[in-house]
Amino acid sequence: MPIDNQAEIEITSFAWVPExxxxxxxxxRPRWACEEAGLSYRQRLIGFETAKSEDYRREQPFGQVPAYRDNEVQMFESGATVFRIGQRSERLMPRDPAGQARVLTWVTAALNSVEPFVFDLVNIDLFNKGEAWTVERRPQVIDTLRGRLTALSDWLGDKDYLEGEFTAADIIMGTVLREIDDKDLMAEFPALVAYRDRCVARPAFQRAIQAQLESFAAEPVAA
Structure with missing residues (x-):
């Protein structure tokens, strides 16, 4: 879906990030949700200096992206924005309260019960690569993450998606699993590899990531 500068939904993202x-x-994540829901959105691209500004901090207290707004709400945090978009589309969330509660549960689980342990590994392998302390710490991080992935794989079983049908929760969990770069670890969980690959093979994901990649300028943007 082409980005529509007149769209009701606005997603704020960075105009440049490192490769x-x-x-x-x-x-x-909200880009993907909009693509799945068939909702057009406009993008607002900002630089790191804008992200530090007092005005932007009133929208996003931590100076991060995304920030989100539509004609009813102004929000931040990717999980919350995806849930908001999901509330507007039966493609992403059941209409009954029980079904919506299940989606919210899995969005929260992805962000709180899985992603922090994934980021511990990213922190070692990417942001602190080569540091002496990572040699002792990494096996502990792997063991803890392995436990989380085991529980997730056991739940998923032979289902295509977390709740059977694709929902907003799979957007969050799918993107969390994409961050694991340890192929040996993931090889222990073929069901999760298949699940992750199934999520990112969706046309809506492909459109969303293409839109994000096309938004980045060639050089850092200060404003």
């Missing part, structure tokens, strides 16, 4: 971060910045 290693491209395709992983969190605004990818």
């Amino acid at each position: 290693f971060a491209r395709g992983f910045v969190r605004d990818l």
Whole structure:
């Protein structure tokens, strides 16, 4: 779906990030949700200086992306924005309260019960690569993450998606699993590899990541 500058939904993202971060910045999540839901959106691209500004901090207290707004709400945090978009589309969330509660549960689980342990590994392998302390710490991080992935794999079983049908929760969990770069660890969980690959093979994901990649300028943007 082409980005529509007149669209009701606005997603704020960075105009430039380093190469290693491209395709992983969190605004990818609401972009993907909009693509799945068939909702057009406009993008607001900002530089790191804008993100530090007092005005932007009133929208996003931590100076991160995404920030989100539509004609009813103004929000931040990728999980919350994806849930908001999901509430507007039966493609992403059941209409009954029980079904919506299940989606919210899995969005929260992805962000709180899985992603922090994934980021511990990213912190070692990417942001602190080569540091002496990582030699002792990494096996502990792997063991803890392995436990989380085992529980997730046991739940998933032979289902295509977390709740059977694709929902907003799979957007969050799918992007969390994309961040694991340890192929040996993931090889222990073929069901999760298949699940992750199934999520990112969806046309809506492909459109969303292409839109994000196309938004980045060639050089850092200060404003």
